[in-house]
Amino acid sequence: METDLVTLNIEQGIAHVFLNRPSKINALSYEMFKAIDKVIKQLAKDKRVNAVILSGAEGNFCSGLDVKSVASSPSKAAKLLFKWLPGNANLAQRVSVGWQRLPIPVIAVLQGCCYGGGTQIALGADIRIASPECKLSIMEAKWGLVPDMAGLVALRQIIAKDKALMLTYSADILTAPQALELGLISEINDAPYETALVLAQKIMQTSPDANAAIKRSINQSWTGTVRSLLARESLSQIRLLMGKNRVIAAIRQTKKPDKNYQSRQSWW
Missing domain, CATH: 3.90.226.10 (2-enoyl-CoA Hydratase; Chain A, domain 1)
Incomplete structure (x- = not known):
C-alpha cells in the first residue's frame, strides 16, 4: 500500500x-x-x-x-x-x-x-x-x-x-x-x-506468538499490580504451550533451524 x-x-x-x-x-x-x-x-x-x-x-x-x-x-x-x-x-x-x-x-x-x-x-x-x-x-x-x-x-x-x-x-x-x-x-x-x-x-527468528505475548505482558504489567502480572504471565504461557508456533520454535532449536513459523494467532 x-x-x-x-x-x-x-x-x-x-x-x-x-x-x-x-x-x-x-x-x-x-x-x-x-x-x-x-x-x-x-x-x-x-x-x-x-x-x-x-x-x-x-x-x-x-x-x-x-x-x-x-x-x-x-x-x-x-x-x-x-x-x-x-x-x-x-x-x-x-x-x-x-x-x-x-x-x-x-x-x-x-x-x-x-x-x-x-x-x-x-x-x-x-x-x-x-x-x-x-x-x-x-x-x-x-x-x-x-x-x-x-x-x-x-x-x-x-x-x-x-x-x-x-x-x-x-x-x-x-x-x-x-x-x-x-x-x-x-x-x-x-x-x-x-x-x-x-x-x-x-x-523474525523467534515465535510471533511469543513476541506478541511478551509485548502485551510487559506493556500491561509495567505499572500494574503484581497479582495482575502473575495472572497475565500464566495465561499467556498456557496459550503459548497450546499453540503450534511453540512447537515450531522447539523444532527450530533442535532439528530444522529454517522451519517457518505459522501466522500469528488471532487471540493476541
Whole structure:
C-alpha cells in the first residue's frame, strides 16, 4: 500500500513504514494523522507481519504538528480531538498509542528532527534507534499546549517523573546523547535504519506468538499490580504451550533451524 503521506512496504514479514511529507519535514497535518492511523489498523489485521520499522522520509523523522495546517480548519482540529468517551484514544492519540497496541514489535528509526508530535509518535514504538545528529523535544509547551498525543503512556515507563516534567515544562531540544542518557531513546547508531533492519530480522527468528505475548505482558504489567502480572504471565504461557508456533520454535532449536513459523494467532 502507498499513499502520498505514508508509505507501507512489507518484505519477508517486516513492515517498513515511512512518514512521507519531506517538503514539510514530515510535519503532521490532519490528513497525515489519518494516514498513520490507517496504516496501524492495516498492520493490526495482517498476521503475516512480525516486525515493524517506522521512519521518516529524507533524513528527518517528524518535525511535529503542522500548526498552521490544523489551525486553518477548526473542523479538522475538532476531528483530531473528538472521542466518544474520555478514556478512549482520539485520532491524535492513536498515532502514538496505536503502535504500542499492535501485537508486533515496533522499531522507530529517528533521524534529523523529532519534535513535539514526532517525539510522541516515536514514544509509541517499542525501541528507538537514533542517528547521532538526531534532535528530540517535547515541544508542546512552546505553543501553549499540553502534550496530548498519548506519548505519556510510554514516557512514564522510561524516565523519572521529575525528568519528564523538566523536559515538558522547558520544551528543550535534546541532542541524541542527551536523549540516550535520559533513556528517551534506546541506542545511537551511525546507520540507524540498517541497525533496525538487523534487529527486525533477529526478531523474525523467534515465535510471533511469543513476541506478541511478551509485548502485551510487559506493556500491561509495567505499572500494574503484581497479582495482575502473575495472572497475565500464566495465561499467556498456557496459550503459548497450546499453540503450534511453540512447537515450531522447539523444532527450530533442535532439528530444522529454517522451519517457518505459522501466522500469528488471532487471540493476541
